[in-house]
Amino acid sequence: MGAFDEVIERAAGHHGGRAAVLERAANPHAVEDLSKVPADRLLSTMARCVFNAGFNWKVIDAKWDGFEAAFEGFDPARLAFFGDEMMGDLVSDARIVRNGQKIRATLENARMVAEIEQAEGGFGTFLAAWPADDQTGLMAFLHKKGSRLGGATAQYFLRFCGWDAWITSTDMRTALVREGVLDTPVATSKGDQAKVQAAVNRWHDQSGLPRATISRLLALSTG
Template sequence: MPDFAKIRARAAKRKGGEAALASLLGPMPDNAAVARIADDRILSTMAERIFAAGFVWRVIEQKWPGFEEAFLGFEPKRLLFQPDDFWHDLASDKRIVRNPQKIKSVRDNAAFVERVSKEHGSFGKFLADWPADDQVGLMAYLGKHGSRLGGNTGQYFLRWLEWDAFIISADMAAALRDAGLDVAESPTSKKDLDKVQAQINAWAAETGLPRRHISRILAMSIGENHSPEALREYMGE
């Protein structure tokens, strides 16, 4: 497996230099900030990532104020007190994307957030206490106990909360394979995910970089070479 410095150098060359690359990596993870995230913002982010999955992200972002109104600010306790008619009516509410299965996931995840919050003090504290070197374990937990939080949706949920998450995009996976990691083109099996986690952990130990930065550098080192400006717009930065 090559030194990560070589992968970073390739990414920097593609993006116009080290300064340009560094500007695309985002902030350093801050677990104290994650621990302070209120449960309603946790549930809101869950819902936003779920509704954005398989949809045009910008459309969801533009409609999000309507989602916040329709789902009562995503306050778990308020939502859990709502009768079945409230949820049924949301399926015809023009303020949101009317997907019955995804609407149901908000109800299910309100219960999930409330349950975890009672056990750990808040969902944010639960996330902040989970070690970054076991993201695969956290993804499995979210997928098992949450609703529609498996796969990339769970990864983007963690990234949007500024948790130290890697995202196994097509380019990131291609970079891992190019570096010699024996995983599938789309690594989704537990065996492959464990390999990805182990390699990311090794590079984190080697470089001192957070895993989210390693993930972005990998993705920018291969594949279509988007301009820094296009990437900033895509990432909402």
């Protein structure tokens, strides 16, 4: 595992130079203060990632205004309280993708978010307080407490909601094999995820770059 500057130079060689690739690798989803993001917007992002998994993202995007209306703005407290009563209507609502398992998961995740809101003084506050060097721990928490938030879905949720998250895309995993972090580009075991976390933390300490940017630079370094 070499210095991260070598990864940046590889990426720069493929994408128009150092300044250009650093600009391209910046996280467009970053927020200044995650604790100030309302819980309904965080639950909306979470639901979008759950529904995107295994579906064509363009289909979900095209219907998202309908999702917002059908799920009543993703107010977690309301969905947590009325979720069971709403289930029957949602599975027959043509404004959304009528996947019963993912609808149920969204209602269950609303209960999780509502509980954390009450216990921690805000779901955004809870996410913002979680140490950036322990994404694997946060992913494990979401997987245990939430529904259908395993693997890539949790990674995409964290990135898209504004948390400084790495995503083990195919290109990133290919780069991690090249850098000697992983033996194979699979990275599904807890041990592999721990190796990814350790490598990203080390490169963060070396470069001072956000972990999401490091993740994107690794992916861009493959071509």
